[in-house]
Amino acid sequence: MNRLAQGADAPVIVIGSGIAGLSAALALAPRPVLLLTRDGLGEGSSTALAQGGIAASVGPDDTAALHLADTIAAGDGLCDTGMATAILDQTPEVISMLARHGMTFDRDENGHIALGLEAAHSRRRILHARGDGTGAALVDALTAALRTCPSVTVLTGAEARRLTSADGRITGVTVLQDGRARHIAAACVVLATGGIGGLYEATTNPSDNYGAGLAMAARAGAALADMEFVQFHPTALATARQPLSLISEAVRGEGAILLNDLGQRFMADIPGAELAPRDVVARAIHAQITAGRRVFLDARTALGDRFATRFPGIAGLCADAGIDPARDLIPVCPAVHYHMGGVLTDARGRSSVPGLWAVGECASTGLHGANRLASNSLLEAGAMGMAAARDIRDQGAAQPLPQIAQSIAAADPAPVRALVSRHLGVLRDAKGLDAAIEALLPLAQSDSPAADPALVALSVAVFARLRQESRGAHARTDCPATLSASSRQQFTLPQILGLAHDLIAPETALIRSA
Structure with missing residues (x-):
């Protein structure tokens, strides 16, 4: 059996290399960190696939209070207002952290940060990069920073499968690597394992993301919360590709409309129309498909030849399917995109089990309530990754006990x-x-x-x-x-x-x- 760094020298183990895990690992410096990832660094995460961007109230007509009001409205009565306030108040810190690590957001012709509009936002407040390549740009910036961070060791190809504990505290992780089980001792563990989209046939998430962190945490005794709230993105590209490619909400934010195969704009009389909350739009599209209709996104008038410039990634995905968004209707369908539920945590990212933190989509902070407001997730992941790191640094080191790897x-x-x-x-x-x-x-x-x-x-x-x-x-x-x-x-x-x-x-x- 292989082991790493036992006893008092055991590192903080961070599981996952999306924005939440990368932010936590970087913010823990100079504390020794072992980052475990099932795929390559930054690969296999939903962050890398994110097209829309990061919600941030930085516009001249925007405020944190307006952002909070939109978040609470979208959450349909179940947002934890205190948690939402605390997380959204960290917006400047998150944006500053990303900039410090090399993230560059798109700017308009006047040199100002370009702000996009997405569903249920009352202001243009979505920061994006590379048009619709925000997630990939984020991952590139943070992984580059991580590779130069001497306090972080990265172990790739490691599938975390079980948390180990002693005296009621988490002490390590059992991983599978090259088909062999291995126990790694930890001072504490931060779960940043993403969502549950891989449980579904139609999803925009990596197909292996089935909720591994939730299963590990639950088996270790942690409480789960809000598990029933699974958000379906209304507009996945309806092709045979798996996972399904996303057609960002930002396309509708630029004026694209939804039509059925009879040419009817079925969202026209619904409050908010195409920019109604995601659950409303997803159910409307689902109803059309259930009734035997096909549904399309029409960006021909709103964007036309500008589509490829504003959304180069989506244009490429459409081209792969033989679709020219400037001239063709884009076939769409709902697909699982985000899970509001997860490991119950507090404002520091702590779970109900000592020694275990959870951040990002695998956590349930109460920010999203019953329905996530578009593009709040990357903001939350960055904020809570840093919050967990601060909490762990303040606590000092714990001495884990060696464990035998489970079969x-x-x-x-x-x-x-x-x-x-x-x-x-x-x-x-x-x-x-x-x-x-x-x-x-x-x-x-x-x-x-x-x-x-x-x-x-x-x-x-x-x-x-x-x-x-x-x-x-x-x-x-x-x-x-x-x-x-x-x-x-x-x-x-x-x-x-x-x-x-x-x-x-x-x-x-x-x-x-x-």
Whole structure:
């Protein structure tokens, strides 16, 4: 068995190399950090695929208060206002950090930072780079900075599979590397493992992103929150490519409209039209497709020949599919894009388990509520990566205990995708959720390679079954109303498993309550 840096010299382990993990690792300097990544540095993350940009209230007509108001409105009553305020207040610090590490944002003809408009924003406040290549530019800048940071060691090709603990505190990570299990001791662990889009057949996320950090945290005893809220991006490019390519919301922000194959602009009479909140637009497109219609994004009038200049990456993706956005309609469909749920954390990124922090999409801070406001996620990831680093530095070092590597196989989300896509999609109902719970529960409790993906999917299903209303990204056809009083849900793994058993065997719940 191989080990790295045992005892008092053990590093902080950061798992993931998107913006959250990279920001945390850089901000921890000069504290020794071991950054684990399943792929190459900066690869395999949703950050690298991000087209739209970073929401930041830096325009002359904008304020942090307006940004907060838009965030809360999009969150549909479930945002944690205190957390949202704290995170959005860090906007200048995040932008400064990115600039310090070499990030350059696009500017207009007058030399000012160019600001884009996206859905549910009341102001133009989206900072972007390389047109629609913001995520790739971010990753390039931060990975370049990381390679020159002497306090960070990077271990690539390492799939983190289990957290280890002693005396109730996280002490290390079991990873798979070259097919062999290996334990690595840690002073503490920062999860920055991304979302759960890989559980679905239609997603814009890397297909391996099934929620590994959530499964590890849950098995280690951490509470999960808001798992039912899965955001579908309305406009993925409807081709056979996997994962699906994204057609950024910024295209609609520049005036592109949605049409069905009858030429009808079906969003015209909906408040906000094409720039309504994402859940509203996604459900409208889903309804069209369910009714047998095809849906297209029409940028011919709004952008025309300017499309390739403003959105070079998207233009290339369209060209690969034989589409010229300046002259052709772009076929689109909803696809899983972002998960508002995750490991419950506080303002410092701490989970409910000592020694474990979570940042970025794998965390649930309460910023997004029931529905993420477009482009708030990169801002949150940068802010919380730095917040966690500050907290860890302030705490000083902990001495981990050596552990034996557990025997474990690589995870495989493929067996659950069809089930998850069918029952945990844009629209849900009790019958489908119960079917999902019944099928996922035994798989989540098995030793199968699909056990961890099934556990994450089961959590989504249980949370969704218990929320008997429609709110934000969670839409129940059998519970269409939004309740006047509602709150965030949070459960640990034993609670989730117990609730799952009770939901599929109500007589058990009656016996327990007797």
